[in-house]
Amino acid sequence: MPVTEPAYLQTLIPPEILAPKDRLARARYIQTLDPERDCEQIGFLLGSCEFPWDTQRALELALLRTFGVAKGTPLLVDTGELIRRTQKRYDDTALILAEIQENGVDHPRGRAALRRMNQQHGRYAIPQDEYLYTLTTFVFEPIRWNARFGWRRMTEGERLATFHVWRRIGARMGIRDIPDDYAELERFNIDFERANFHYSEHNHALAVATRNLMLGWFLPRPLWPLAAPFLHALLDAPMLQAVGFDPAPAPVRTLVLGSMDLRRLLLRRLPPRRRPRLLTRLRSRTYPHGYDIDGLGADR
Numbered sequence: 001m002p003v004t005e006p007a008y009l010q011t012l013i014p015p016e017i018l019a020p021k022d023r024l025a026r027a028r029y030i031q032t033l034d035p036e037r038d039c040e041q042i043g044f045l046l047g048s049c050e051f052p053w054d055t056q057r058a059l060e061l062a063l064l065r066t067f068g069v070a071k072g073t074p075l076l077v078d079t080g081e082l083i084r085r086t087q088k089r090y091d092d093t094a095l096i097l098a099e100i101q102e103n104g105v106d107h108p109r110g111r112a113a114l115r116r117m118n119q120q121h122g123r124y125a126i127p128q129d130e131y132l133y134t135l136t137t138f139v140f141e142p143i144r145w146n147a148r149f150g151w152r153r154m155t156e157g158e159r160l161a162t163f164h165v166w167r168r169i170g171a172r173m174g175i176r177d178i179p180d181d182y183a184e185l186e187r188f189n190i191d192f193e194r195a196n197f198h199y200s201e202h203n204h205a206l207a208v209a210t211r212n213l214m215l216g217w218f219l220p221r222p223l224w225p226l227a228a229p230f231l232h233a234l235l236d237a238p239m240l241q242a243v244g245f246d247p248a249p250a251p252v253r254t255l256v257l258g259s260m261d262l263r264r265l266l267l268r269r270l271p272p273r274r275r276p277r278l279l280t281r282l283r284s285r286t287y288p289h290g291y292d293i294d295g296l297g298a299d300r
Contacts, residue, residue: 007102007278008109009044018049019274026050026272027152035160039168040104042161044276047101051142051150052277056094058145061234062137063093064210068193068242072130073202079124081298082206086213091286092296097138098279099293101165105172112293114172120297121173128176129192135170135178136189139163149260151267197242207243230256 010018017029026049030042047055067073076082081089099113121131139162146154154162163182170178179185211231215224232240233248233256240247248256284291 007044007048007276007280008107009041009102009104010048010276010278012041013045017045018276020272023268023272024152027155030158030161031155033157033161035157036164039161039164040101042158043101043165046154046158046162047142048276048278049273050152051146052273054145054150055142056279058142059094059097059138060214061145062141063090064207064235064243065137065141065239066134067203067206067210068197068239069130069133070198070200070203070242071196072127073200073206075124075126076206077202079298083209086209088286090210090213091284094279095284095287095291096293096296100169102278102280105168109293113296114169116293116296118173123298131173131175132170132178133189133192133196135166135173135175136185136192139166140186140189149264151264193238197238199242199244203242204244207245211245233257 014029017026020026026045030045033042035042067076096113096117100110103110103113105111105114143154143159143162160182163185167178167180167185179188211228212224214231215227219227229246229248229252232245233253235245237247239245247253
């Protein structure tokens with residue numbers, strides 16, 4: 001069934017902050033919060049109010065980035081979920097994470113989403129380092145996207161809150177040995193990619209399926225080859241090499257990055273968002289009539 005009640009974390013935030021008249025009112029409010037104690041509330045404000053479009057795009061790239069790790073992709077290909085049911089797998093993952101991020105890890109809906117996610121992952125023997133690496137992409141890809149394209153830069157407190165909220169989620173997922181220091185986790189992320197980003201056919205198959213899914217949201221199939229370089233322009237060289245994508249031509253890269261710069265400048269001058277963007281309330285391609293948390297994910 002469609003979700004109708006307010007997202008729990010939304011109910012903790014003053015109405016004048018959810019619908020501010022001042023473009024920087026939410027940033028000032030966030031500065032009054034503690035990055036660790038209030039990390040979920042800060043994460044909600046960043047992901048649903050301040051940078052909703054950016055956060056969704058960054059998490060999509062985080063998913064794509066995990067396909068650069070050659071030792072983990074054979075299992076993902078063998079399950080068939082990401083190749084044959086790419087849209088469903090994307091929607092399942094997005095909705096499970098949204099339930100957690102919009103309600104919190106200790107809310108009944110957040111706990112139910114975590115339980116469902118752990119059930120899905122528990123079917124496979126996933127090495128702890130790969131598990132931890134995937135978690136780091138959800139921490140650092142939104143932060144790095146923001147540094148490149150955000151209409152304002154995240155503060156140090158907001159970056160720390162992002163770290164703490166995903167560390168809290170990771171603990172509920174049973175991921176062991178998560179560093180309790182931001183810089184240490186970032187070093188793990190960088191070192192892991194340097195050691196494990198290698199091309200394989202499995203990497204390429206998963207990345208192509210996901211790239212085509214994204215292109216298919218906006219364009220008919222015949223235009224996908226023409227549009228693919230525009231997505232490649234957002235990826236760095238190690239990532240492109242690991243998944244077997246050609247680098248974007250220089251004019252395409254200049255156009256894409258210039259357009260993102262223009263977007264950033266325009267957003268700074270627009271009025272602030274007046275209501276949270278809640279992914280759990282948006283129409284899903286896979287579940288147009290609503291969903292049950294326990295029905296998300298693979299059936300077997």
